[in-house]
Each structure stands twice: as structure tokens, then as C-alpha cells.
Amino acid sequence: MKDEEIYDLAEFFKVFSDPTRIKIISALLDKELCVCELAEVVGTTQSAISHQLRILKGSHLVRFRREKNCLFYSLDDEHIKDIFLKGCEHIEEI
Amino acid sequence: MKDEEIYDLAEFFKVFSDPTRIKIISALLDKELCVCELAEVVGTTQSAISHQLRILKGSHLVRFRREKNCLFYSLDDEHIKDIFLKGCEHIEEI
DNA sequence: TTACTATATGAACAGATATTCATATAGTGG
């Protein structure tokens, strides 16, 4: 395994390693949501959500589309859901 | 999703979020290794490996068996490999 | 254009994290 892959992989998993981001991903599992809806569901500020979405976007975990003056975010691909659910399985089994 | 699950899940993924731990997991994908072998393969000190193994053990990612005065570590269950490989797939696709 | 709303961004701070170094522990063989 190449060194670059190592770091990319660690970086990728790091994105899943924060409770706020887990809440965001969890909220987006079944439907897209805009930033202020996410802030409400997750229970934190718009700014905190926005900072975290930046990280999620950067790692291609989420994408967004604009509708009027709202940005609706959703999960980027099926891997994200797969990995999330595998993680859930693991912690349930302990 | 319960708050406790959120934190457990984030904690679980955090374990995958460090290059040294990724190297350890990667090295253990196909065979068990003792601590000093891991230190050599990963390219760091015995102490650093030991500290990281503690974390990996705590999250049930690895287990070990004793043979003479060596501890051989291996991955704990198939989820670990699954998640690791899913992560690899994701970063390859970007 | 202007006012408004939604979102993004930058700086600062507090808390977490990984490594290093020194040392402790525990199992093995004599």
C-alpha cells in the first residue's frame, strides 16, 4: 500500500470520526436537507454545520444543489451509506 | 439514532483516522504479527505501536494471542476488513 | 439598485491526539 493511499484513507475515515458529522450523515441517510434544516436536526449553529459541510464536501461525502436561495445537501454515493451502516453493525455487536 | 450510538460510532471511526493505525490494520489484513514485527513493518517505535494497539484493542478492532513471550495481533472480525476495503474503494474512485 | 435571507469564511480559543522518552511490567529460560 502506497504512503499516499495510507494518508488518504486515514483522512477519509477521519471525516466519520466526529459526532457532528455523524449526525449530519445520519440525517442525510434518507433525504436531502438544507443547511438550516441540518442545523436544527443536529442541534447546533449554522456556522458549525457549514464548517463541517465544507469538510464533508472536500472528502466527497456530500454534494448539494441549489433551489431558490437554499442549498440542499445529500450523500454523495452509496459507499458512504455502506460504510456508515457497517460501522453501525460493528458497534451493535459489541 | 440515539446520542450514545452517535458517539460510539464517531469513536469507532476515529480509530481508522490515523495513518499509523491504518498501517497497522493494513499489515494485519492477511496475517497476524507481533508487536516488534508491526513496529518494523509500520516503521515506527515499539512504544508508538503499543500505544496504538491499545486503542485498537479498546475498540475491538484487533485481538491477540500469546506465543512464548510474543503477542501476536490480528484483526478482530470481518467488519474491520470490510470497512477498510470499502474505504479503499471510495478513495480509488475520486 | 436595495434590503433580505441563506450560507460561507476567518480568527481565536479550548480541548483532544500522537509521538517521544523513560520506565515499569510480565513472561521465559536458565
Place this chain on the structure above:
DNA sequence: CCACTATATGAATATCTGTTCATATAGTAA
């Protein structure tokens, strides 16, 4: 028992991370 080897642990430190607060930006509607 003792000496030796493998591993674990604790403290210290430098680095990184997430939130907050204040502010900027950008799209919309009038």
C-alpha cells in the same frame, strides 16, 4: 531465584481539531 526479552504505560510536548463569534458573500425578491 535471576537475567533477559517483549510489551505496556505515564508524563510531557507539539500539533491538530471543532466550536464560537463576527463578518463576508451571494442569490433572491421587490
